[in-house]
Amino acid sequence: MTYYPYLRARQYELLALRELLTGGLLYRDVVPILEPVRDMPQLHQVMRLFREHEGSALGVVLxxxxxxxxxxxxLDTKLDIYGRSESEPLIGMAGTVFPVILLNKDAVEVAERVQSTDESLLQDDGIVFVSESDRGRIGDLKKFKFHALALSDGERLKRDLKRNGIHTERILFSDPFIKRENNAAYAQDDYADEFFSNDYMWYEEEGYAGFGDYSIVGDNYTERGGMPKAVALHIVYFDDEWTLHIHHFVSEVSDDAHETPMKFIETVNQLEAWHRSREDSPYEHMTLGMQTLINHAKTGTYPGLPTIKKLSIMHHLELMGWFLSERPDR
Structure with a gap:
């Protein structure tokens, strides 16, 4: 059973992975995939950590x-960024950093480069991402042997793979995080608590080798920043049927950016009260991310918006690792 969270390798996401890995809280059933949005020192540090950490695995989009x-x-410069110039490109000493290829216009050339470096990189661990919009390029995959395809649960994609004679493991990928127009919208009654996912319950029955998602960030990529009018915490949790939901804790709304720290304290106080109402439940699990957020409620401290995202992602990944490794539903 393997869960593949897909992250864009922004600084707060890299820090989340580093803290979980070094703290022994990134379970082996959780295999992150990074699509780097820029070259930065933290990316290389995280890749090095995964290479050195016994039994860990990390996918990196090339x-x-x-x-x-x-x-x-x-392309040469791009591949150097990911470690091609090192003595053991992508391959770890104790853990594994494996190639991930998106089925875009560069896919064939990138796959050829990886295969010429070491055929086993693709065949043993490599993953190719295919979306509905990529269907016209599926035939390009026929000459490569790779570990798995990550794709949506679309019948047309399945037919196209079969038609092109591509037989490999498949990973079910979805984007369950619903992006609202602004943080304040999550406070509406219809949105405050939402279904998130139950892919982990049925993907094996449909022949998938694993499942993945874009965590609590979503697939929608933006570099837009700024101070929000309301602060929102997005926390996933299991209900009494082990279905994953997401609860949104939202502060009051104001235009004053100086009030952001107070808005954050308001949301973590909501989180602490909500957790207290659930802490004796077998479906609740205290993670490092949640504990750190609650500690901020107790001390009245504000760590900054990127750290809030980091802690929410840490909570999600640790919670899924706990569930998959210990299977408390069985």
């Missing part, structure tokens, strides 16, 4: 669709 690495950089 031909990203978004961010600074999508254009203006030649």
């Amino acid at each position: 031909n990203p669709n978004v961010g600074d690495l999508t254009s203006g950089i030649d």
Whole structure:
């Protein structure tokens, strides 16, 4: 059973992975995939950590669709960023950093480069991402042997794979996080608590080798920042049927950016009260991310918006690892 969370390798996402891995809280059933949006020291640090950490695995997209690495950089330079120039490109000493290829216009050339470096990189661990919009390029995959395809649960995609004679493991991928127009919208009664996912309950029955999603960030990529009028915390949890839901804790709304720290304290106080009402439930699990958020409620401290996202992602990944590794539903 393997869960593949897909992250864009922004700084707060890299820090989330680093803290979970070094704290022994990134379970082996959780295999992150990074699509780097820019070259930064933290990316190399995280890749090095995964290489050195016994039994860990990390996928790195070699031909990203978004961010600074999508254009203006030649392929040789791009592959150097991911470690091609090192003595053991992508392969770890104790853990594994494996190639992930998006089925875009660069996919064939990137796959050929990886295969010429080491055929086993694709065949043993490599993953190719296929979406509905990629269906016209599926035939390009026929000459490559790779570990798995990650795709949506679309019948047309399945037919196209079969028609092209591509038989490999498949990973079910979805984007369950619903992006609202602004943080304040999550406070509406219809949105405050939502179904998130139950893919982990049935994907094996449909012949998938694993499942994945875009965590509590969503697939929609933006570099837009700024101070929000309301602060929102997005926390996933299991209900009494082990279905994953997401609860949105939202502060009051105001135009004053100086009130952001107070708005955050308001949301974590809501989180602490909500957790207290559930802490004796077998469906509740205290994670490092949640504990750190609750500690901020107790101390009245504000860590900044990127750290809030980092802690929410940490909570999600640790919670899924706990569920998949210990299977408390069985």
